[in-house]
Amino acid sequence: MLRVNAFERHVAARLLDFFSSKTPWQRSLWCSGTVLTLKETLQASQAVSAGVLSHAALQNLASQASILAGKDRGVADPNVKRLLQNSLRTEAKGGLEYEGFSCRVIAQVIGDLEPEYLPQWAQAVSKPEDLPSAERAARAVASHLLDVGFSSDFLHRWWTYRIRYEPGSRALCEILLEAHAMIARPPADYEILVAFEHAPVPDPSRLPTNWLANRDVSNWLKKNGFDVSGVRQRGGLRFTVKSRDPFAAAESVAERVDRIIARVNLGSYSTLVPINRMWIAGEKEATPLRLRRRRVEVHALHRENRLFVDSEFGIVDAAVELVAPLDSESPGAAVAGGWAAIEALLAGPGDRERVAAADRMASLVACSFPRAELTALSYKLEEQGGVIADRLQACGSNKERSAVVAELVTAGTPPTFEHDSDTAALSRMAALLSRPAQTLRDVEAHLSDCLRRLYRHRNMVLHWGRTDALGLRACLRAAAPVVGAGLDRIAHASFVEGCHPLELAARARIGLDTTAATGRSPLDLLD
Numbered sequence: 001m002l003r004v005n006a007f008e009r010h011v012a013a014r015l016l017d018f019f020s021s022k023t024p025w026q027r028s029l030w031c032s033g034t035v036l037t038l039k040e041t042l043q044a045s046q047a048v049s050a051g052v053l054s055h056a057a058l059q060n061l062a063s064q065a066s067i068l069a070g071k072d073r074g075v076a077d078p079n080v081k082r083l084l085q086n087s088l089r090t091e092a093k094g095g096l097e098y099e100g101f102s103c104r105v106i107a108q109v110i111g112d113l114e115p116e117y118l119p120q121w122a123q124a125v126s127k128p129e130d131l132p133s134a135e136r137a138a139r140a141v142a143s144h145l146l147d148v149g150f151s152s153d154f155l156h157r158w159w160t161y162r163i164r165y166e167p168g169s170r171a172l173c174e175i176l177l178e179a180h181a182m183i184a185r186p187p188a189d190y191e192i193l194v195a196f197e198h199a200p201v202p203d204p205s206r207l208p209t210n211w212l213a214n215r216d217v218s219n220w221l222k223k224n225g226f227d228v229s230g231v232r233q234r235g236g237l238r239f240t241v242k243s244r245d246p247f248a249a250a251e252s253v254a255e256r257v258d259r260i261i262a263r264v265n266l267g268s269y270s271t272l273v274p275i276n277r278m279w280i281a282g283e284k285e286a287t288p289l290r291l292r293r294r295r296v297e298v299h300a301l302h303r304e305n306r307l308f309v310d311s312e313f314g315i316v317d318a319a320v321e322l323v324a325p326l327d328s329e330s331p332g333a334a335v336a337g338g339w340a341a342i343e344a345l346l347a348g349p350g351d352r353e354r355v356a357a358a359d360r361m362a363s364l365v366a367c368s369f370p371r372a373e374l375t376a377l378s379y380k381l382e383e384q385g386g387v388i389a390d391r392l393q394a395c396g397s398n399k400e401r402s403a404v405v406a407e408l409v410t411a412g413t414p415p416t417f418e419h420d421s422d423t424a425a426l427s428r429m430a431a432l433l434s435r436p437a438q439t440l441r442d443v444e445a446h447l448s449d450c451l452r453r454l455y456r457h458r459n460m461v462l463h464w465g466r467t468d469a470l471g472l473r474a475c476l477r478a479a480a481p482v483v484g485a486g487l488d489r490i491a492h493a494s495f496v497e498g499c500h501p502l503e504l505a506a507r508a509r510i511g512l513d514t515t516a517a518t519g520r521s522p523l524d525l526l527d
Contacts, residue, residue: 001170002163007134008172010427011125012163013420014138018146019156021292025481026372027425028295030450032474033143034068034075035114040471041065041088041096042103042110044456049098052464056353057456062088062096064449073124073132074117074140084109117144118180126173135428141176147474148183151247153292158182187242190249191281193220194257194289195236200270210238224281233275246280250287253278257289258330294334294480296327300491315501316487316494319345323487326480332467334476338483339458342451345490345501358451360505361486366444367508367525368489370432373425374402374523380422381405381415388415402523409433437516440525444512447482454479489526 002012018029032040044061047053066088075081087102087109096102121141124132145155162175195217202211212220217236221228239256243249257274264272277286298320301307319341326338346357378401382392388404395401408415409430417423432439457475460466493499504526511525 001166001168002175003169003171007131008125009420010134010424011138011141011172012159013424014135015142015159016156016163017421017424018138018142019152019159021152021156021295024372024376025295025297025485026369026376027421028478028481029139029142029146030446030478030482031068031139031143032453032471032478033140033147034065034072035110035117035144036147036471036474037061037065037068038084038106038110038113040453042098042107043460043470045096045098045103047460047464047466050464052459053456057355057452057459058096060452061456071136072140073137074120074144075113076120076123080109080113115184118176118183122173122176122180125176126171134424141179143474145179145183146477149187149244149248151245151251152477153247154245187244190241190243190246192239192241192249192253193217193236193279193281194239194253195231195233195275195279196273197232197234197275198271198273199234200264200268200272201235208237210240212236212238221279224279225284226279226286231275246283246287250278250280250289254289255330290328293328294326294476296323296338296480296484296487298323298484298488298491300488300495304492304495306491306495314494315345316491319487320491323483326476326483330467331472331476332461334480335454335458335461335472338476338479339454341487342454342483345487346505348502355452355455358455359448360502360508361483362444362447362451363512364489364505364508364526365447365482365486366440367511367522368485369440369443370406370429370436370522370525371399371402372485373429374405377415377417377422377425377429378402378405380417380419384415384418399523403521405429406433406521406523432522436522437512440512440515440522450478450482454483493526 002008017023017027041058041061044053044058048055048058066085069075069081069084069088075084084106087105088096090096090102118141121137124130125137142155146152158179159175162170162178193212202208213235214233217233218228218231220236220238221231237257237260239253241249241252243252261272261274264270274289276289278289279286301320322337322344323341324337325333326335326341328334329337342361343354343357346360347354348356351357375398378392378395378398382389388408391404392401395404405415406429409426410433414426414430417426432443453471453475457469457472460469461472466472490501490504493504494501507526511520514520515522515525
């Protein structure tokens with residue numbers, strides 16, 4: 001079990017937030033780690049040489065990587081940090097050429113940095129006199145573990161056990177060193193079976209080596225201890241994949257099955273329909289073929305009773321249709337549909353760069369952040385009962401509820417919460433309410449980086465065919481909840497006020513740029 005102190009509890013709570021499938025968008029992880037961002041910079045340099053990305057896109061990414069490295073305690077040696085940042089800055093002069101000197105320096109730094117990244121963080125969190133920000137520590141550790149190939153579900157279980165249930169007591173630095181040892185182990189082999197409800201019978205003379213006939217599927221399931229009652233199948237495919245954990249292996253197989261389905265559906269007169277579960281040798285239960293959604297949530301459709309409306313079709317309806325693949329489809333379709341929705345809503349006349357739509361989406365999501373978090377806290381506070389709960393029950397809107405919580409914080413009487421995740425959220429809100437303009441600029445910058453990354457990967461997929469781009473899956477994980485939050489605000493404004501998306505983005509821009517001068521409440525930025 002993790003030792004109890006405020007810093008380590010905060011880090012632990014945020015790690016579980018970042019790995020949970022139930023975390024709302026405002027508490028999710030919007031970024032990738034430093035190491036992956038550096039690798040993406042090298043790939044972006046290659047994309048520039050191929051004419052896929054612009055120098056401006058590479059310069060933006062190199063700047064982002066430089067900022068990340070500068071603040072990252074995992075890059076501990078100041079000389080290495082300086083060398084890395086100087087190499088990244090050469091892009092401003094057009095010097096970050098693919099396979100050029102600066103790229104080769106960065107590649108070698110990555111090779112030295114990656115094996116020692118978590119041990120450096122373990123040292124950083126073990127020095128009480130010089131602790132990093134708990135938020136920054138949690139983001140760095142979580143993103144690194146996800147970036148090296150572990151699945152969110154596995155990491156949530158792994159950390160939950162060590163934080164809450166493991167016998168004895170350990171410091172955070174000790175658990176980080178155990179996580180480092182886990183990374184150092186080579187990926188394991190996983191044998192996974194996918195069976196089909198309907199499948200064209202392969203040519204007997206050219207059967208895939210991993211094809212199993214009906215009887216073979218049944219025998220494999222029995223051999224591996226699975227119950228075959230109720231399994232109606234017409235053959236299957238057995239995959240062997242190397243992966244960090246069973247859930248990551250299942251995600252990899254699900255993508256491979258999607259590719260095979262596309263081939264069969266386009267290359268034959270039949271269809272391939274998988275059973276919506278897979279079986280992993282060594283596991284006790286079957287695993288869903290689609291492990292989890294990416295959490296694109298547009299609840300305005302339900303709140304405003306638009307789920308079954310079919311008489312109108314406007315720009316918001318088109319965006320909902322376009323964004324649907326981002327929630328659960330294959331990476332290529334997801335990144336294409338997700339960006340298409342953003343561009344359809346927020347690209348406007350006179351835009352010199354289509355990526356401006358990403359910045360506009362980031363602005364309006366940043367404006368939504370304070371009210372979303374304070375509203376969530378208000379419901380947790382109401383569950384605790386008491387006088388404040390009575391006040392909250394009397395509120396007529398989420399804006400009023402969030403204002404009640406904000407008043408408690410600014411008055412110096414912040415509430416207490418049972419769960420550390422809520423306590424960490426309250427800490428973030430206290431910082432925002434005390435320095436709204438500065439904090440919102442920081443939030444907006446993170447969101448802008450996240451959504452520009454979506455645009456960059458969209459270009460690499462559509463114009464370069466790189467459905468295997470290094471950061472594509474990490475990009476989708478981070479961007480999907482953010483896109484959902486932005487689309488939810490746009491849909492609400494459209495349905496309730498008839499407000500055009502660009503008008504809402506203009507409100508957001510004005511709100512963010514005038515908060516410091518006007519003293520405007522961060523709860524009113526989109527009103």
